[in-house]
Amino acid sequence: MDYISIKNNGCIPLTSIPELEYEKFLASNVFELMSETPNHCVNYYGFPDNGKIRLICCIANDETHLIHVSSTVVVPGVQYSSFTAHNLAFERFEREIHENFDIAYHNHPWLKPVRYAANRVEKTKTIANYPFYSIASEELHEVGVGPIHAGIIEPGHFRFICNGEQILHLEIQLGYQHRGIEKLFLEKKTLLQRTILAESITGDTVVGHTTAFANLWESMCEFKPECDLQFSRTLALELERIAVHTGDLSGMCTDIAYQLGSSVFGRLRTPIINYFQQWCGNRVSKSLIRAGKSNFPFTQSLASTLTEVFDKYEPDFNEMCAELFRMPSALSRFEKTGVVSEADIRKIGTVGLSARMNGVNRDIRLSHPHDFYHEIQHQPIVKHHGDVYSRAQMRRQEIGQSMGYIRNLMKDLPDINTNRPELESPQPNVFGISLVEGWRGEICHCAITDEKGDLRHYKIKDPSFHNWLALAIAVRNNEISDFPISNKSFDFSYSGHDL
Amino acid sequence: MLNNLKILYHQGKQYIPDVTKAKVPGIFRGRPVISAEKVDEEKLLTICPTGAIQSSPVSIDLGKCTFCGECAFAFPRKIRFTTDYKIATNDRNKLIIHQGQDVPVELDPALIRKEIQDMFNGSLKLRQVSAGGDNSCELELNACSNVNFDMGRFGIEFVASPRHADGIVITGPISENMAEPLQICYDATPDPKIIILAGVDAISGGIFAGSPALNRKFLENNKIDLYVPGNPIHPLTFINGVLELIRQRNG
Numbered sequence: 001m002d003y004i005s006i007k008n009n010g011c012i013p014l015t016s017i018p019e020l021e022y023e024k025f026l027a028s029n030v031f032e033l034m035s036e037t038p039n040h041c042v043n044y045y046g047f048p049d050n051g052k053i054r055l056i057c058c059i060a061n062d063e064t065h066l067i068h069v070s071s072t073v074v075v076p077g078v079q080y081s082s083f084t085a086h087n088l089a090f091e092r093f094e095r096e097i098h099e100n101f102d103i104a105y106h107n108h109p110w111l112k113p114v115r116y117a118a119n120r121v122e123k124t125k126t127i128a129n130y131p132f133y134s135i136a137s138e139e140l141h142e143v144g145v146g147p148i149h150a151g152i153i154e155p156g157h158f159r160f161i162c163n164g165e166q167i168l169h170l171e172i173q174l175g176y177q178h179r180g181i182e183k184l185f186l187e188k189k190t191l192l193q194r195t196i197l198a199e200s201i202t203g204d205t206v207v208g209h210t211t212a213f214a215n216l217w218e219s220m221c222e223f224k225p226e227c228d229l230q231f232s233r234t235l236a237l238e239l240e241r242i243a244v245h246t247g248d249l250s251g252m253c254t255d256i257a258y259q260l261g262s263s264v265f266g267r268l269r270t271p272i273i274n275y276f277q278q279w280c281g282n283r284v285s286k287s288l289i290r291a292g293k294s295n296f297p298f299t300q301s302l303a304s305t306l307t308e309v310f311d312k313y314e315p316d317f318n319e320m321c322a323e324l325f326r327m328p329s330a331l332s333r334f335e336k337t338g339v340v341s342e343a344d345i346r347k348i349g350t351v352g353l354s355a356r357m358n359g360v361n362r363d364i365r366l367s368h369p370h371d372f373y374h375e376i377q378h379q380p381i382v383k384h385h386g387d388v389y390s391r392a393q394m395r396r397q398e399i400g401q402s403m404g405y406i407r408n409l410m411k412d413l414p415d416i417n418t419n420r421p422e423l424e425s426p427q428p429n430v431f432g433i434s435l436v437e438g439w440r441g442e443i444c445h446c447a448i449t450d451e452k453g454d455l456r457h458y459k460i461k462d463p464s465f466h467n468w469l470a471l472a473i474a475v476r477n478n479e480i481s482d483f484p485i486s487n488k489s490f491d492f493s494y495s496g497h498d499l
Numbered sequence: 500m501l502n503n504l505k506i507l508y509h510q511g512k513q514y515i516p517d518v519t520k521a522k523v524p525g526i527f528r529g530r531p532v533i534s535a536e537k538v539d540e541e542k543l544l545t546i547c548p549t550g551a552i553q554s555s556p557v558s559i560d561l562g563k564c565t566f567c568g569e570c571a572f573a574f575p576r577k578i579r580f581t582t583d584y585k586i587a588t589n590d591r592n593k594l595i596i597h598q599g600q601d602v603p604v605e606l607d608p609a610l611i612r613k614e615i616q617d618m619f620n621g622s623l624k625l626r627q628v629s630a631g632g633d634n635s636c637e638l639e640l641n642a643c644s645n646v647n648f649d650m651g652r653f654g655i656e657f658v659a660s661p662r663h664a665d666g667i668v669i670t671g672p673i674s675e676n677m678a679e680p681l682q683i684c685y686d687a688t689p690d691p692k693i694i695i696l697a698g699v700d701a702i703s704g705g706i707f708a709g710s711p712a713l714n715r716k717f718l719e720n721n722k723i724d725l726y727v728p729g730n731p732i733h734p735l736t737f738i739n740g741v742l743e744l745i746r747q748r749n750g
Contacts, residue, residue, distance in 0.1 A: 112528070127676045151657075152629070155677055175676050176631075176674060176676045177631050177674060177676075177677075179710055183705070192567065193706065196706045200700075200705070200706055201733060203636070260506060260507065263645070265508070266645045267646045270642070277523065278524050281526040281566075281568060282730075283733070284731060286567070286730060287567050287568055320506060321500075323503065323506060471727075491613050498674075
């Protein structure tokens with residue numbers, strides 16, 4: 001076989017991953033696997049192996065619930081044929097491999113640095129002299145925004161090429177948030193330190209990333225999480241979705257200058273994140289998810305409190321939505337703004353909301369279920385216009401759906417296990433992969449252990465890594481004044497991308 | 500229009516009437532209290548993910564603490580986190596909570612420059628710079644200005660340009676790639692100006708301390724006017740800290 005097929009949260013000996021010749025590796029992944037519609041790339045990365053670089057490619061099949069993993073060995077400085085020349089979804093993955101390991105590709109469109117990582121090969125290249133695409137024309141002008149933006153948000157630089165008020169081209173340059181987090185996973189030796197790192201990948205998706213880490217760690221330790229752990233994680237994931245979606249609807253109202261919507265959605269987020277504080281002592285749910293245990297079991301009294309929170313939240317939320325979603329001045333800003341076609345979504349390989357916004361049903365909760373999603377029978381909400389309006393509608397409907405899931409889950413609380421065995425250390429020389437559907441989309445964590453069972457390599461992929469290009473495509477031919485609303489409607493992560 | 504008024508009516512009053520006395524819901528982990536209980540201190544030290552705990556006698560540095568609470572779970576009779584959210588101070592040493600100490604964390608008036616209360620009391624405009632922040636402190640700083648916490652009522656606001664600002668609020672451990680933009684932003688802010696560090700990552704680097712991808716030289720060269728601990732900061736910690744910094748003091 002050209003690849004080994006495993007399920008989500010599967011853990012296999014590293015040696016069981018087929019090692020192919022590079023040309024065969026390319027053909028198998030790009031021409032065979034990626035030519036089938038249900039398949040998409042969930043991770044593609046390299047790690048140092050005996051003085052060379054071993055590349056691991058993970059292609060997930062959304063219908064068979066399998067992840068096809070294969071590998072090859074490449075040598076720095078040698079020229080290879082790129083995946084990207086045949087499939088754009090690999091574009092950023094190959095740029096990262098080039099930046100970190102000096103693997104050269106003769107037919108990649110443009111091997112620009114992804115994030116000017118501390119562990120990059122070419123230290124002389126710095127973020128201040130990023131090679132932007134430019135067009136020499138007297139008719140056009142450039143607009144540079146960032147890295148520091150007008151509001152309280154993370155840093156990134158947007159370079160527009162405009163024809164008058166119209167955006168012709170946008171290039172998004174990231175890397176400002178790079179903290180070297182993947183390397184720190186290896187340097188920090190205790191499980192708690194690594195869990196704190198997972199919580200700090202991006203603070204708006206604490207549950208998503210920490211669940212991915214915990215599930216991955218447990219699978220490597222051959223620990224099967226009991227019902228109560230799985231229950232808490234599932235419930236927290238849906239709650240995080242509600243909180244962030246509500247905040248995003250507030251932000252979208254701000255960007256169309258609709259003060260009432262901005263205030264009401266903004267304040268509706270408060271009881272949800274305050275609930276996290278009641279549950280675990282932290283409004284963004286840091287400290288809630290722990291591998292192999294839970295410090296904050298979900299009790300009947302917590303369930304009653306959450307029911308009360310929802311009962312108060314729901315009428316206010318519905319009333320505000322009813323007004324926003326029929327107001328002509330709001331709809332005229334939402335509709336047909338920031339459109340991404342289904343064809344472009346498939347080409348770029350976006351995930352999560354940014355795929356479901358236009359006909360591409362990509363949702364880990366359905367395709368690679370983990371925790372309680374086996375029982376929920378999740379039906380993803382899919383829209384068909386790919387515009388700001390679709391993304392707003394999805395948030396509204398997903399909030400309703402998540403509340404329904406949580407209410408159903410709470411009808412039958414699992415018993416709390418108070419006598420859990422201590423986690424043993426991970427198995428030696430294994431490869432593990434964990435997929436989680438965060439509120440933005442698919443999160444993927446991959447780990448490899450050494451002969452002692454300690455971490456040898458840790459790889460994080462936030463959904464934003466796939467998705468940022470969609471924003472650059474969406475704003476083409478829009479007025480530049482519509483950029484903020486487009487940007488907010490996607491709400492991608494900077495820290496999750498930069499790591 | 501009528502619908503909008505109806506929504507307004509249904510929403511009623513949402514603001515916290517007195518942010519200096521508000522109670523936080525649930526089990527918030529604020530200022531810790533350390534008892535004299537004898538415990539295996541070596542074990543206690545190894546639990547802490549960021550080395551915030553020192554031994555004999557035990558102390559916790561809130562500038563390094565990620566408020567994960569694991570020490571209190573392991574040694575509940577030794578360490579207890581109270582719901583006291585007023586933990587911001589202008590003296591780095593005051594962030595260290597010692598064994599047996601159960602008093603509020605306060606600002607040292609002697610360290611507050613005279614122009615701060617002269618010029619910023621009643622009107623303080625801040626420019627926020629996220630320098631490797633994970634977006635949790637950023638979310639909470641945004642929340643400071645929402646209709647619940649309504650920091651704007653005190654004349655404290657976040658502004659879009661450093662040119663309009665009286666100071667900067669830094670979040671994140673300061674990544675190498677943000678070191679220069681941060682310096683440029685600070686230089687663009689007119690004098691007199693203040694610097695506030697918000698969150699454990701900004702104060703000490705937090706879990707990222709020592710990473711080669713950071714560049715924290717900015718902090719060596721500039722005086723810090725306020726440290727706001729938390730992971731992330733709580734809006735009430737931030738608002739109360741800033742109010743204490745700029746309030747009018749007699750004499």
